[in-house]
Amino acid sequence: MSMVGNLRKVARLARRARRVDLSHPARSPLGSTVVNCVVYRGGVRQEGPASVHEAVRLAAGHRDGFVWLGLHEPAAEQFADVAELFGLHPLAVEDAVHAHQRPKVEQYGDVLFSVFKTVTYVEHAELTATSEVVDTGEIMVFTGPRFVVTVRHGSHGSLGPLREELESQPRLLAEGPSAVLHAVADHVVDEFLTVAAAVQDDIDAVETQVFSPADRTADPGRIYQLKREVLEFKRAAVPLAQPLARLASDPSSPVTPEIRAYFRDVADHLARVTEQITASDALLDSVLQAHLAQVTVAQNEDMRKITAWAAIIAVPTMVCGVYGMNFEHMPELHWRYGYAYAIGLIVVACFFIHRGFKRNGWL
Template sequence: MSTDTPAHTAAAPGVVACVAYDRSGQRLGDIALAAISDTLRAPERFVWVGLYEPDDALLAQMQEEFTLHPLAVEDARNAHQRPKIELYGESLFVVARTAAREGSRVSFGETHVFLGANYILTVRHGSAPGYAPVRRVAEQNPVLLAQGPGYALYAVLDAIVDGFMPILETYQAELEDLESAIFAAQWKRSTLRRLYGMQRELTRLRLAVAPLQDVLAQLERLHPAFIPETVRPYFRDVNDHANRINDAVNAMREMLGAAMNVSVSLVTLNQNEVVKRLASWAALLAVPTLLTGWFGMNFRHMPELDQPWAYPALIVFTLMLCGGLYWWLKRARWL
């Protein structure tokens, strides 16, 4: 390692963990970042490093310690990558989108993973959950961790995929509550706004899950230099979870689309009912207006006006017309 590279330690900003393990899966302890390359040269050792939004200097040091490809390092620096898997010489570069529920909204992040024969380096951006619990669980099963960095990669991706499920369960419960609001007597604009917000977040969730399936399928079949045969069934299991989550996301998006259509249709029906009632009352008012306007004309020769029964007859006739029209409108369910 060159002497002009800053010597970050495991407690430096951006460094979450830097741990060495032996090939039996036993934790050897934390190591300084400057000692990574020396540890990698030691036989029967592998290193697990976790970073969170590292700066350029820290990424440059990781590139030198692990001999990482500059294109992969550039992607890890910029983030905003799609889920993918790429082979760069003696290392795999894996990108996964993460999601976490924060209050009433979902925040998305990214995790970039560099995988070698004797190391795994994770770089988190955004709201990606930490992987300290993942490491603790893996360390409690040294027999599985003894399978090397390939198993550590499985543990990370399994945690990412499992993190999608609570979000879906929350959406399902929220959709059930919104269904009752959709059919409520009083329509609320906030209901349609929330349906649209859920549809948008589920679309983003689908963009995180769907491409990850291809990544998991490759890890399940390819890259034998990094993924031992004994670890492949674990990736098959994670891929199955991702498939089920993707199917659930698609089904829920269809349900949300149907709920939005129903909500808009109900609003249109309510508006039609209001228009029908207004038109019915307008018709009822038009009858006396027409008759009074007719007999209110200033003509001298209107013989019916000279009859003593003309006024009460007009009142009765008007009431009969209005009553008949009201009965007809009521029967037609316009009133």
């Protein structure tokens, strides 16, 4: 099987795999911060070392060896030893510890520092004005000649399933840290596709409710909240285009030429996601404007009805007001049929006014 076929197979298997969080104590004998520390030689996992320092020593003794160290939300003090051991740049270390970074790729000597924003869909029984739709996290990846250090922030985005699937493909891992970096990028973008499809279902439901003639209970707060969540998703996905383009085309980066070409496939998937997010954002704008227009039309219809009834009521008010002034000398004041005449005049006038409003659609 070709290398690109292997890479795509790993991505498919990772999507179907059961989400296993290796930061769980039962799966992580090295502690809650250090998710895992593994040495690979020729793409094959070696027996677990006793410490990170020993892992580095074992990897250095083999031409095709490298260390993959996984961390979860390390503190500055905990990450200081790792940074010194691998010679990581202080600026990249600061970004990795404090998180909340934009997707980017920076090169410090022969070390590549990549930042990916992870996104997961938050299941909810009903979308409300306060519902959380997407939850974001971060994965930082340091790739050097003989090591990969992944730093994960957030409660989701575990790389455990991806690591296990990569280990079942030793030919891929034999390509070294570049293969791991590609697998992480592909994993993140594939999750974008999954989340985009789920968010689109929510948008379709809101759109159906807004334009349904039988349902006028659409809440603009729900639409606005969904738009905010889409914007958060957009901030995670759209800025990743430039870093992926650099990984795919920059010959000066430490990414091997064999792996560099496959970043173009990831960039193509990301382009599909960004197009869908942009379209969803624009659609939500249209839905929100349509809903506000419907509200305005409904208010205008109510005001027309109120105005029409006020005009009808004005007729008996005027007639009764005239005959309620109690002047001694008034026309028809002592006429025998004056009362019936006044009532009849009110009824006929109100009838024709009501008929006119009815024809014009005000009532």
